[in-house]
Amino acid sequence: MxxxxxxxxxxxHKDKDYKSRAxxxxxxxxxxxxxxxxxxxIRLRDDKGYLTIKSPSRDGGLSRYEFEKExxxxxxxxxxxxxxxxxxxxxxxxxxxxxxxxxxxxxYGDNEGLVMAEVELGSADxxxxxxxxxxxEVTGDGKFYNKSLRRFPYAVWRDxxxxxxx
Numbered sequence: 485m486x487x488x489x490x491x492x493x494x495x496x497h498k499d500k501d502y503k504s505r506a507x508x509x510x511x512x513x514x515x516x517x518x519x520x521x522x523x524x525x526i527r528l529r530d531d532k533g534y535l536t537i538k539s540p541s542r543d544g545g546l547s548r549y550e551f552e553k554e555x556x557x558x559x560x561x562x563x564x565x566x567x568x569x570x571x572x573x574x575x576x577x578x579x580x581x582x583x584x585x586x587x588x589x590x591x592y593g594d595n596e597g598l599v600m601a602e603v604e605l606g607s608a609d610x611x612x613x614x615x616x617x618x619x620x621e622v623t624g625d626g627k628f629y630n631k632s633l634r635r636f637p638y639a640v641w642r643d644x645x646x647x648x649x650x
Contacts, residue, residue: 490547490608492623495649496599500617502588506577512589515567516631523631526563529576533560545624546608570594570634582613594637597650600628619649 496502503509514527523538533556539549555563564571573592578585584603591598600622603612622628627636642650 487550488547489550490605490610491602492546492605492621493600493602493625493628494621494623495619495645496588496601496617497619497648498599498650499648502579502599502601502615502617503577505579505615506588507580508578510576512572512574512576513564514572514630515564515570516634517563517567525631526560526567528557528560528564531557533557535560535563541624543608545626568634570637572630572634579615581615584612586615586618588617591633591638594639595633596639597642598633598638599649620646 510530512527512529514525517524517526519537521540523536525534525536525538527534527536532554534552535555536550536552538551541548571593572595574589574595575592577588577590579588579601580586584605586601586603588599588601591600601615601618605612626632627641
């Protein structure tokens with residue numbers, strides 16, 4: 485898959501149920517390979533491996549070019565050994581709301597307690613129905629990017645967020 489992805493990202497209220505609404509979930513482990521001017525991610529998602537390359541965003545984090553290719557689990561395992569220190573470990577829940585699917589990520593390890601949701605859109609101004617678990621929008625806030633969470637984990641700055649997200 486390749487092309488531009490347009491997505492918005494939100495924090496999830498800690499007291500709202502989202503898991504019971506999920507039609508699918510999967511465990512994801514991912515790492516990042518050093519690259520100048522792009523993000524290179526290696527991902528193990530359940531029993532599949534992926535190589536993803538993303539360009540920087542030129543519109544405040546709303547959209548960017550993405551190339552993704554499925555690779556073997558063995559290849560992903562070897563490439564993960566080349567990644568920079570810090571692994572992202574999370575469970576992703578897929579939840580339908582209206583005409584969209586929200587991806588809700590529950591993080592583990594140094595990012596334990598962080599729960600974020602994102603929705604992919606067809607255009608930057610596309611309307612979507614917001615589920616009740618969505619909270620503050622964090623689209624474009626670099627500290628919420630997985631690549632940043634690897635280096636500067638949620639455990640370090642969680643107290644800077646309002647209580648309803650901790």
